[in-house]
Amino acid sequence: MSKPSVMRESRAGRTAATALMLLLAVYFLLPVYFLVVASTKPQGDLAATNGLLFSHFDLFDNLHTLFTRSDGIFGRWALNTVLYAVLGAAVGTLISALCGYALAKFRFRGREFLFSVILGGVLVPTTALALPLFLLFSATGLVNTYLAVFLPSIVSPFGVYLARIFADAAVPQELLESARLDGAGEFRTFFSVAFRLMTPALVTIFLFQFVAIWNNFFLPMVMLQKESLFPITLGLYEWNGQTARAPLLQQSIITGSLVSVLPVIVVFVLLQRFWRSGLAAGSLK
Amino acid sequence: MTDIATRPTHAVAPTGNRRRRPGGGGPRVGTVAAFVTPFFLPFLLFYLVPVGYALWQSFRVVRRSGGQYGTSYTAFGGFEQYGQVFQNTEFWSSIGRIGLFGIVQVPVMLFVALVIALLLDTPLLRAKGFFRIVAFMPYAVPGVIAAIMWSYLYSPQLSPVVDLLDGIGLHPDFLGPGAVLWSAANVSTWLWTGYNMLIMFSALQSIPQELYEAAKLDGASNWVIAWRVKVPIIAPSIVLTTVFSIIGTLQLYAEPAVLRQISSNISSTFTPNMLAYTVASGNNYQQAAAISVVIAVITFVLSFGFMRLTSKKAGL
Numbered sequence: 001m002s003k004p005s006v007m008r009e010s011r012a013g014r015t016a017a018t019a020l021m022l023l024l025a026v027y028f029l030l031p032v033y034f035l036v037v038a039s040t041k042p043q044g045d046l047a048a049t050n051g052l053l054f055s056h057f058d059l060f061d062n063l064h065t066l067f068t069r070s071d072g073i074f075g076r077w078a079l080n081t082v083l084y085a086v087l088g089a090a091v092g093t094l095i096s097a098l099c100g101y102a103l104a105k106f107r108f109r110g111r112e113f114l115f116s117v118i119l120g121g122v123l124v125p126t127t128a129l130a131l132p133l134f135l136l137f138s139a140t141g142l143v144n145t146y147l148a149v150f151l152p153s154i155v156s157p158f159g160v161y162l163a164r165i166f167a168d169a170a171v172p173q174e175l176l177e178s179a180r181l182d183g184a185g186e187f188r189t190f191f192s193v194a195f196r197l198m199t200p201a202l203v204t205i206f207l208f209q210f211v212a213i214w215n216n217f218f219l220p221m222v223m224l225q226k227e228s229l230f231p232i233t234l235g236l237y238e239w240n241g242q243t244a245r246a247p248l249l250q251q252s253i254i255t256g257s258l259v260s261v262l263p264v265i266v267v268f269v270l271l272q273r274f275w276r277s278g279l280a281a282g283s284l285k
Numbered sequence: 286m287t288d289i290a291t292r293p294t295h296a297v298a299p300t301g302n303r304r305r306r307p308g309g310g311g312p313r314v315g316t317v318a319a320f321v322t323p324f325f326l327p328f329l330l331f332y333l334v335p336v337g338y339a340l341w342q343s344f345r346v347v348r349r350s351g352g353q354y355g356t357s358y359t360a361f362g363g364f365e366q367y368g369q370v371f372q373n374t375e376f377w378s379s380i381g382r383i384g385l386f387g388i389v390q391v392p393v394m395l396f397v398a399l400v401i402a403l404l405l406d407t408p409l410l411r412a413k414g415f416f417r418i419v420a421f422m423p424y425a426v427p428g429v430i431a432a433i434m435w436s437y438l439y440s441p442q443l444s445p446v447v448d449l450l451d452g453i454g455l456h457p458d459f460l461g462p463g464a465v466l467w468s469a470a471n472v473s474t475w476l477w478t479g480y481n482m483l484i485m486f487s488a489l490q491s492i493p494q495e496l497y498e499a500a501k502l503d504g505a506s507n508w509v510i511a512w513r514v515k516v517p518i519i520a521p522s523i524v525l526t527t528v529f530s531i532i533g534t535l536q537l538y539a540e541p542a543v544l545r546q547i548s549s550n551i552s553s554t555f556t557p558n559m560l561a562y563t564v565a566s567g568n569n570y571q572q573a574a575a576i577s578v579v580i581a582v583i584t585f586v587l588s589f590g591f592m593r594l595t596s597k598k599a600g601l
Contacts (some may be wrong), residue, residue, distance in 0.1 A: 007472050010408075010409065010507065012507075013409050013507060013508070014410075015406070017404050017410050018409075018410060020400070020404070021401070021404060021416050024397070024401065024416075024420065024563060025415075025416060025419045025420075027419055027475070028422060028475065028478075028479070029417050029422075029476070030424060030438070030446075031431070031434040031435055032422070032434075032439060034437065034438060034445065035443060036432065037435055038437065038443075045440045046443055047443055048444055050448065051437075051444060051445030051448070052445040054589040059429040060563065068522060073328040084477040094323075095323040095324040095327070097323060098320045098321070098323055098324065099320060099323070099324035099325065101320065102317055102320035102321050104322070105563060106316075106317050108312075108314070108317045113326075117333075121328065121333075122334050123337060123532070123581075123584075123585065124332060124581070125532060125535070125536045125539060125581065125589070127536045127558055128336075128339070128425070128536075128577045128580065128581050129331070129332065129335045129336070131339070131561065131562070131565050131570070131573055131574065132335035132336070132338045132342065132526055132564075132574065132577075133331065133335045135313075135338065135342070135570055136334065136335060136553060138457075142580050144338060151327060151331060152327075153344075154327055154333040155324070155327045155328050155331050155332055157328065157332070186312055186316045186319075186320070187319070190320075196395060197354045208525075211424065211425075214427055215428060216426060217427065217538070218538055218539070218558070218562075222562075230323070231428065232540075233427050234429075236429065236430060236433060237429050237433075237543065239544075240433055240436075240547075241546045241548050243546075247306045250443075253433060257430045257433055257434060260430065261425065261430055262428050263424055264425040264426075265425045265426075267425075268340060268421070268422065268424070268425040269418050269422070272417075272418065274420075275421070275483060276483065276486075276487050276490075277587070279483050279484045279487045
């Protein structure tokens with residue numbers, strides 16, 4: 001093939017590629033853009049004006065309505081979400097790291113068996129667990145409490161899998177040996193040597209688990225009846241079911257969706273590199 | 286960090302009580318337990334026990350002593366619950382619906398994801414970082430909120446998309462009986478394309494550049510390199526994303542549940558999981574457990590079956 005034809009192909013290819021990506025970018029951005037525009041409008045303008053164009057700027061009024069509606073229940077939901085997803089993922093990451101590190105660095109009987117049982121857990125869909133958990137928790141009086149959502153959320157078999165891979169790759173055995181010979185106990189060795197080396201990996205594990213909890217709608221829906229315990233997703237879902245009777249809720253649902261989604265998008269974009277290392281490791285299987 | 290780096294010199298020096306095997310790192314049972322238990326105990330209680338409990342429940346039936354108004358008790362019922370699942374027409378129609386959804390949505394989504402990943406891996410495109418972030422961004426949005434966002438774009442009263450299409454003479458009904466399944470499929474596609482793309486893209490990035498050099502010197506176009514060289518190399522990642530997608534499709538709940546709030550064309554038994562929840566809400570936990578077990582078994586069979594099929598085809 002002669003050189004000019006390759007050049008021509010790549011110029012046409014460049015235009016086609018860019019056009020296609022722009023089209024896809026519009027598709028991915030459209031709902032978010034709509035949300036931004038809609039959350040600045042008064043309720044009456046939602047149906048009366050073009051959904052893609054700004055009209056009367058009412059964002060601050062909408063925010064005020066959102067956070068004062070039903071005695072500020074939305075703020076409560078936001079705090080609950082932080083508790084479930086951020087604290088849950090933090091605790092989950094710590095226990096996954098300890099277990100994954102032990103699986104990678106200690107030689108003990110039944111190690112491979114334990115690891116296969118945990119790996120099997122990766123394949124168990126979390127929605128399949130919610131109903132039996134509900135029955136078990138109602139027998140123990142845990143239903144309709146924070147713990148009913150928090151406790152199952154801290155368990156992430158995938159986190160242990162990632163922690164094992166990362167501990168294998170990031171923590172050299174010699175460093176551990178020397179720390180031990182210096183007289184450090186196993187926990188001191190873990191927290192002073194391994195933890196620091198594993199930190200980027202732990203951020204990745206944290207992010208995955210955060211998304212899993214943030215996304216898990218079925219568990220809180222099954223477990224919780226008390227509105228004051230809801231995470232944002234369940235709260236907005238409940239509101240959305242009431243719009244036929246209370247159409248004014250629409251504006252708060254839209255503003256509430258924006259308020260809850262934007263910070264997470266920003267954090268995701270800032271921490272992008274951690275996703276890629278995790279996804280690369282996850283596909284090594 | 287520097288103090289750690291200097292430590293290996295210490296290691297050579299002989300020390301007093303050396304209880305562990307050299308180089309092996311075989312600590313006492315108590316130490317292992319202390320590391321493993323904080324994860325394993327909740328894993329046992331909130332993963333393994335519920336799975337066992339669901340299995341046990343699925344073999345139980347509620348019986349009544351002394352006629353219709355007598356006291357009820359549960360007893361071993363063998364495969365009675367499973368028999369009921371397989372005779373339930375609502376179960377089969379939910380499976381059929383989700384099957385149709387999966388056969389169309391999963392290939393479309395993964396194809397788009399693959400195209401984006403390949404484009405981001407060529408010199409053809411500028412502003413790659415921007416496009417990568419934009420495609421991945423929906424992953425930050427929970428399914429419920431994504432479905433709420435899209436339901437506004439589907440709603441005949443509020444949607445600018447419907448307005449636009451009305452303007453050119455098309456009158457779409459995104460929530461109509463034929464369309465609503467695909468409206469739900471669109472929400473899933475929007476949510477997960479970027480995630481799958483990033484898995485494939487990470488795999489592409491780990492291919493050494495030299496592999497293409499020879500093909501390039503031979504004058505192979507970017508197109509040929511992409512489909513003949515890159516795609517076969519990242520095939521394991523494509524298989525992986527397919528398996529993830531099969532699992533996700535069979536679990537579908539949040540998106541149709543939200544669309545159900547604005548469309549009468551989604552029943553309470555639209556997907557297998559919605560059926561399980563509806564049955565459980567009617568206090569028939571044993572039947573719900575049997576449905577959950579059947580969904581889980583179908584999930585296992587399909588994902589393992591797909592992995593076997595693809596590895597055989599590749600001659601592995």
